[in-house]
Amino acid sequence: MNELAKELNGILEKSSPAILSMLSDYGKKIYFPKGIISQTAEAKEKATRFNATIGIAKDKNGPLFLDSIQNFFKEDLPPGDLYPYAPSPGRQDLRQLWAKRQRLLNPLLKEASLSLPIVTSGLTHGLSLIGDLFLNAGDTILTPDKIWGNYRLMWGVKNEATFSTFSLYNDNLGFNLKGLENSLKEREGQKTLLVLNFPNNPTGYSPSKGEALEIRDILKNACEKGSTLTVLCDDAYFGMNYEEDCFTEGLFGLLQDLHQNLLAVKIDGPTKELFVWGFRVGFLTFGIKGGTKEAYEALSKKVGGAIRGGISNVTHVGQTLLLKALQDEKLETQIQNKVKILKERYTEVKKYVSLDKYADLWEAYPYNSGYFMCLKVKEVQAEDLRIHLLEQYNIGTIALGNHDLRIAFSSLSKSDIKEFFECVAKAIENLKK
Ligand SMILES: Cc1ncc(COP(=O)(O)O)c(C=O)c1O
Numbered sequence: 131m132n133e134l135a136k137e138l139n140g141i142l143e144k145s146s147p148a149i150l151s152m153l154s155d156y157g158k159k160i161y162f163p164k165g166i167i168s169q170t171a172e173a174k175e176k177a178t179r180f181n182a183t184i185g186i187a188k189d190k191n192g193p194l195f196l197d198s199i200q201n202f203f204k205e206d207l208p209p210g211d212l213y214p215y216a217p218s219p220g221r222q223d224l225r226q227l228w229a230k231r232q233r234l235l236n237p238l239l240k241e242a243s244l245s246l247p248i249v250t251s252g253l254t255h256g257l258s259l260i261g262d263l264f265l266n267a268g269d270t271i272l273t274p275d276k277i278w279g280n281y282r283l284m285w286g287v288k289n290e291a292t293f294s295t296f297s298l299y300n301d302n303l304g305f306n307l308k309g310l311e312n313s314l315k316e317r318e319g320q321k322t323l324l325v326l327n328f329p330n331n332p333t334g335y336s337p338s339k340g341e342a343l344e345i346r347d348i349l350k351n352a353c354e355k356g357s358t359l360t361v362l363c364d365d366a367y368f369g370m371n372y373e374e375d376c377f378t379e380g381l382f383g384l385l386q387d388l389h390q391n392l393l394a395v396k397i398d399g400p401t402k403e404l405f406v407w408g409f410r411v412g413f414l415t416f417g418i419k420g421g422t423k424e425a426y427e428a429l430s431k432k433v434g435g436a437i438r439g440g441i442s443n444v445t446h447v448g449q450t451l452l453l454k455a456l457q458d459e460k461l462e463t464q465i466q467n468k469v470k471i472l473k474e475r476y477t478e479v480k481k482y483v484s485l486d487k488y489a490d491l492w493e494a495y496p497y498n499s500g501y502f503m504c505l506k507v508k509e510v511q512a513e514d515l516r517i518h519l520l521e522q523y524n525i526g527t528i529a530l531g532n533h534d535l536r537i538a539f540s541s542l543s544k545s546d547i548k549e550f551f552e553c554v555a556k557a558i559e560n561l562k563k
Pocket residue numbers: 251252253254255278327330331364366399401407411412
């Protein structure tokens with residue numbers, strides 16, 4: 131094994147041995163190389179005469195650039211903030227600002243000892259990195275049964291992990307605490323990667339405050355019984371809660387300091403939160419009870435190495451635009467204004483989806499947040515319905531499994547929602563004939 135990897139593993143072993151035991155073989159082997167990076171850093175200070183270290187084209191004023199591109203940027207976006215490579219773990223100023231925002235929006239994180247968020251190429255990249263660093267082939271990944279389909283592509287197909295699922299809802303249509311508890315009991319004493327995504331894709335469900343606290347207690351209990359848990363909180367839709375009772379702070383806040391055998395991982399970012407889906411910027415943050423600065427740095431160096439060896443670094447343009455946005459004091463109000471639009475659509479969906487006249491056609495899975503809601507359609511197959519809606523009504527939806535139809539109300543206008551459900555109802559009636 132490379133000496134630098136050994137050094138990082140040694141630091142983890144000393145500060146947070148549970149983290150080391152959670153890492154995959156690749157996770158143990160990966161390190162952040164010194165080579166070009168550290169030689170460039172040294173030259174930055176001392177090479178005042180000629181600096182021939184950096185693999186970009188530049189002159190005394192900064193990077194060479196083309197007017198056809200620069201014409202699209204304002205003067206307060208200087209070429210030096212757009213064209214050169216960003217560091218593999220991301221722009222330091224952006225990482226610090228995002229950390230500040232996380233703490234501002236989540237009182238549970240105010241005093242927390244966490245790693246500095248690492249910049250990833252959207253949340254997908256962060257999720258994929260976690261798979262690479264923490265999953266060996268055959269390892270178990272525990273999730274509720276309603277998940278974003280891309281998880282299976284990353285962790286199932288790429289990392290060859292085995293999915294173990296429990297029903298998201300219990301019989302009373304709340305979060306299935308017993309299901310989570312039993313699944314963890316079955317794996318007592320073992321290493322498990324648990325993934326919790328709230329607001330949930332595809333259902334739009336978020337736990338209540340009471341449920342969130344019970345989830346915390348269940349996980350703590352599992353750790354006390356000897357389990358080692360990596361808990362991935364996919365917070366893609368953070369902040370989009372539409373009901374009073376929703377636990378809005380995000381589970382990461384409850385878990386980051388829970389137990390020395392529980393590594394909490396927060397995956398979040400501007401993709402949905404700041405409405406910049408195509409910018410491809412996301413963040414990866416770690417928290418563990420007793421986590422030292424050294425341990426977080428060692429783990430972050432491993433993530434940095436995995437980024438370097440995968441995509442090298444994340445879009446500098448996207449990072450700079452985001453940095454500027456985060457410096458704008460009007461940003462949070464602007465976000466709230468857009469979330470308000472989503473909430474109005476959510477309220478409109480609620481108004482129509484549960485009308486008595488639709489009771490024989492579908493049931494809505496409980497939802498209170500995010501972009502989506504799911505119908506459990508009765509008597510017809512979801513895929514047949516999807517195709518019929520598309521071909522006869524020019525309406526697009528997503529069929530999941532036999533009877534679930536995912537509806538992204540986030541992309542419907544409020545004024546179209548009534549008609550939308552009328553069409554779904556007519557389509558089901560047609561198919562039943
Ligand atoms: C639950 C969940 N996580 C992660 C992502 C990926 O986000 P990004 O576009 O930043 O990769 C999505 C996108 O649909 C999602 O629904």
